[in-house]
Structure formats: structure tokens, C-alpha cells
Amino acid sequence: MDDELEQIIDGIGPRLRTLRRDRGLTLESLAATTGISLSTLSRLESGKRRPTLDLLIPLARAHRVALDQLVAAPASGDPRVHLKPLRKSHGSVLVPLTQYPGRVQVFKQVLSPREPKLVTHDGYEWLYVLAGELRLILGERECTLRPGEVAEFDTREPHWFGPADSNAVEILHLFGPRGDQVVVRASPSTTDPAPESDSASPNRTHLQTP
Structure with missing residues (x-):
């Protein structure tokens, strides 16, 4: 496995942890939503388990992000959102x-x-x-x-x-x-007149x- 691919895979766990915390989710609630066991989620976030598609797909669905956003982080230091109409x-x-x-x-x-x-x-x-x-x-x-x-x-x-x-x-x-x-x-x-009120805009x- 080349260094670039290794770096991408190593970044998935921390990204999953950040997404979960940003959404105010616990490991328990995420496990209930995705059907993935608590221990597996914990090992994924810590990098002790390699991410696979059967794990990433339900996680992407739960976090409401595209699958590629779990795998590839945005350019470092670039706060701009790359719009895709x-x-x-x-x-x-x-x-x-x-x-x-x-x-x-x-x-x-x-x-x-x-x-x-x-x-x-x-x-x-x-x-x-x-x-x-x-x-x-x-x-x-x-x-x-x-x-x-x-x-x-x-x-x-x-x-x-x-x-x-x-x-x-x-x-x-x-x-x-x-x-x-x-x-x-x-x-x-409607053409019905609205009641007058001194405080209403x-x-x-x-x-x-x-």
C-alpha cells in the first residue's frame, strides 16, 4: 500500500469521530441508527479497524454526507465550499x-x-x-x-x-x-382584510x- 493511500485510510477514523461529535451523537446512538456494533464504531474511530464499504455506507447515510466526503478530506486551510449545482x-x-x-x-x-x-x-x-x-x-x-x-x-x-x-x-x-x-x-x-393591530407589522x- 503506497503512502498516499495509507494516509487517506488513516484519516477516515478521526473524520468519523469529528462528524459524530459535531452532530452531538454518542457512539451508542450512532450504533442504534446504523446497526454497527459499539465496539466496531469505537475501533473505526480510533483507527484500530480498517474501514470497509459495508461500514462506511451506513455511516455516510447516518451523517447525511456523500461517501467520498468520508474518504477524502477537503483541501487543508481552504474554507471555501466547492459548489456543485x-x-x-x-x-x-x-x-x-x-x-x-x-x-x-x-x-x-x-x-x-x-x-x-x-x-x-x-x-x-x-x-x-x-x-x-x-x-x-x-x-x-x-x-x-x-x-x-x-x-x-x-x-x-x-x-x-x-x-x-x-x-x-x-x-x-x-x-x-x-x-x-x-x-x-x-x-x-386571500382578499379577506386582515384585522388591524397597532403592534403588527x-x-x-x-x-x-x-
Whole structure:
């Protein structure tokens, strides 16, 4: 085995330990998630056991990183994230802005027009409109967000977001694993007049989850 390959393999254990600690995980909780024994995880992190694909694949899945990110560390001393735009269906583009997704993942997205399809999943989402107009559907409620406006919501509620018209919309999109109260800084699309309040911001609407 040449020196370069040996160095790469030796670096996997410390990288696994750093990822686990950064995510606030114990060896016990990681063992329960991956099905890998506690002793094997400990030996992997200490470098006493050689990493194999059948061990690295569930660990990459548990840490929500690409397999190659477990094997190859980023360039030393370079804090820049090397962006890799991903083209999604309907012509949309997603650019991950976090190198190693942890509790909060950050994306820049350009969304093309498409038909609404409501989804639910655990977590919360935070949306900031950069350009264009964003249509946000939360259950039976609907809002239109414009540049500079923000929404955050519990993703356990049926939701969908996309362009409000025939033009693409550009947003910053943050996703985390825990739900929270919905707060929308936007004007609802309904024509019903909002009740007046001296303390309420004119462009802020609070939507409470059930």
C-alpha cells in the first residue's frame, strides 16, 4: 500500500469521530441508527479497524454526507465550499451551500414553474426570496412571498412552494430536523382584510400550526 493511500485510510477514523461529535451523537446512538456494533464504531474511530464499504455506507447515510466526503478530506486551510449545482426535475436548479450537512442544511434554489404537489415530512424549513415571486401553500392556506420576504414553517404540515407565476423564482432554503411554529413575513393571497393591530407589522402574517 503506497503512502498516499495509507494516509487517506488513516484519516477516515478521526473524520468519523469529528462528524459524530459535531452532530452531538454518542457512539451508542450512532450504533442504534446504523446497526454497527459499539465496539466496531469505537475501533473505526480510533483507527484500530480498517474501514470497509459495508461500514462506511451506513455511516455516510447516518451523517447525511456523500461517501467520498468520508474518504477524502477537503483541501487543508481552504474554507471555501466547492459548489456543485444539481439539476432537478422541471428544470429547477439546487446549489448546496453547506459542505457537510449537519442539523441545518442550506441551499440556493432556482425553481421553475410546476404543478403544486403537497408533501409532509419531519423538520422545519426557512425560505428567503431573492428574486421573483414565491407561492407557498400550507395546508388550506396560501401566501405569495416577494423579494426580501421570509417564511418558516413546520414541515409536518402539508406544504408546497414554487413560482407564483410563469417565471422562475430564486430562493435561499434552509432545512432542519425539528418542527416549529409557522411565521410568514408576507401578504396572504386571500382578499379577506386582515384585522388591524397597532403592534403588527404591515407585511407580516402569523400562521399557527394546528
